[in-house]
Amino acid sequence: MKKKNEEKYRQIITITSHLIATEGAAMVSTTKVANLVGISQSNIYIYFKNKDDLLYQVYLSKLATMQASFAQMQKEDLSVSAQLRAYIMKLYQFATAHPEDMRVIAQLKIMPNSPLFSGNFPFKDDTKVVRKLIQAGIQAGVLRPVDPELHLTIIFNVIRRYTSNPANADYDPDQFAPVFEMIWAALKRE
Amino acid sequence: MKKKNEEKYRQIITITSHLIATEGAAMVSTTKVANLVGISQSNIYIYFKNKDDLLYQVYLSKLATMQASFAQMQKEDLSVSAQLRAYIMKLYQFATAHPEDMRVIAQLKIMPNSPLFSGNFPFKDDTKVVRKLIQAGIQAGVLRPVDPELHLTIIFNVIRRYTSNPANADYDPDQFAPVFEMIWAALKRE
């Protein structure tokens, strides 16, 4: 009973997610989603309050996947520097394991009139943990004392760009090593 | 007569450009542009083949502005490293001088179904010069031997992010220095 429900709900989320990743968030329409799922368009409104809600739930689901991936990493006995390095590696690993997800999150953040920032939904930040790490790193004197957004920009854009190259689709720490060094050189205080 | 023509053409380009910068490329509609310019909607099709053409011409105009800014910089007697450093500084200067333009170019590149990559128009690359510099730098052993796209990603994203902060709206090389070092550390071979 509820299973059917959950299944359709998941299907809609998945298809929408895929659509965002391949065509961009602005190209999502309830009609397209419904056709791909194989249901009638109005059916969408049984599972989601409106289109914005659908997109928001997609974001939340990606966020959950991401946070699950990072869950086991919360060892606080490491140095800030080590934690951040571990985070970057983990993010790289995540990006190869879930190729679409990072793109989906990015798309939802940059789309015009993003539901994430509409004020209609509570905004859950996907970068809270790493942003904190960066701030701590700056305060501890191990990271460059510039706007943390710049560190973030580098980490996410480089990893997204690197893993979006089909040649780098598989997780391979050795191959990634020089890219990691590139990122780290940008972040760390000289 | 011709002047009037040129004027309207410029106006449409300017308004569209502004619209892209403030609301995003996906929010541009011929209706909106026409209303803002104060002409009738169909009038746009006198100056542009279709909407994609309009966006493409906007891109070309931004490209021209950018290339004009970089024109005097083509001194080949500098080392690759020096040329690239000069380019970055110039790009920073350009971003402060033309706040909207970099955003417009970026928006047109990432928009869904971008006319730039539709195949209907010849693609003029705005990063050709710097990409060549980077390739030369890698070959010369002064830059990190990774995919040049990564160098590009860092240069453009960091500068765009930095200058999009209103606090950094004015050109100030001293204030920019640590950000420059951040970028350069990422690029240069250790």
Place this chain on the structure above:
Amino acid sequence: MKKKNEEKYRQIITITSHLIATEGAAMVSTTKVANLVGISQSNIYIYFKNKDDLLYQVYLSKLATMQASFAQMQKEDLSVSAQLRAYIMKLYQFATAHPEDMRVIAQLKIMPNSPLFSGNFPFKDDTKVVRKLIQAGIQAGVLRPVDPELHLTIIFNVIRRYTSNPANADYDPDQFAPVFEMIWAALKRE
């Protein structure tokens, strides 16, 4: 079991009635009603054949309330004139006692495609008694010999308008007296 049944049925009627009174009959939807009652939408179709049936039953329930209010008034030993005057006062009293009900009846009568006149349900007239009184009054020569609908129009519209003013929400025969005289002057033969 039956009690539960009756309760839900009553609830639906009550909520719908309230919705009609506050937002107008055209604004009633099964979705809204169901949400307000706290049941699922399809549940409504257990108690009512369709939406028209629901509205019709609401009408019948209001009619019953109204007729109950007028029940004790059927003393035929009064003169026609006295009976009609008594009716008007009673109607005024009813309107203050059941503010919503008169509005609901009026709304259901004037709504487009009113189920009351669709032919799908037997039409029970809420003005049968008073219409008869008026006809008798005309025949007896105490009321103006014009279309009785005009007498009715005056009685109902004036009382509805008067009592819809929050300042006149409470039953107060003294305050109502001049309004009564206004109505009566319109009805009675000079």
Place this chain on the structure above:
Amino acid sequence: MKKKNEEKYRQIITITSHLIATEGAAMVSTTKVANLVGISQSNIYIYFKNKDDLLYQVYLSKLATMQASFAQMQKEDLSVSAQLRAYIMKLYQFATAHPEDMRVIAQLKIMPNSPLFSGNFPFKDDTKVVRKLIQAGIQAGVLRPVDPELHLTIIFNVIRRYTSNPANADYDPDQFAPVFEMIWAALKRE
């Protein structure tokens, strides 16, 4: 050129007006109107900002018709009482001359979410003149000292009801006389 424009505009107004009169304001849809006019639905939005605007313009057009009818009547050298009596007769005449119009105005006023009171359009009152007359009449001691809305209610509802009867479709002051007396008896101070 402009003629065509004006014609379609008028057509849309006329058809919408007719639709309101026959089916009720709540039954108006842009699709229905467009089909009746013989144009595509989106065409409506060339002539009107949105549906509310359409309804509002219909109201304004009816108002203009009405005010035109009453224009020549502004003789201020008559007594208040005579002016009001003249107004009532004129209203009766108007109602027979423009059977639909009074109904349309009434419909637009009572419809749920009426654009007239949405705040999106300036509200032009169709009863301003007569309301002032009534207030003056009360102050002068010739009309009953009750809420002027009650006088209004009687005037408009009785005339609307009377003229909506096909038997009274033609303008006939003699036949109307007793109805006039009925109204006047209600209004005038005893």
Place this chain on the structure above:
DNA sequence: GATGAATGAGGGTTCATTCAT
């Protein structure tokens, strides 16, 4: 060159109703 008119397609949303469970 300029515009008003026209339109078909598509988008988001609500609704009354049916049906299997």
Place this chain on the structure above:
DNA sequence: TATGAATGAACCCTCATTCAT
């Protein structure tokens, strides 16, 4: 009895584009 699921139709509105003038 109760409900979740499903749907087709309708509704309002925007848009890119074409065409006659």
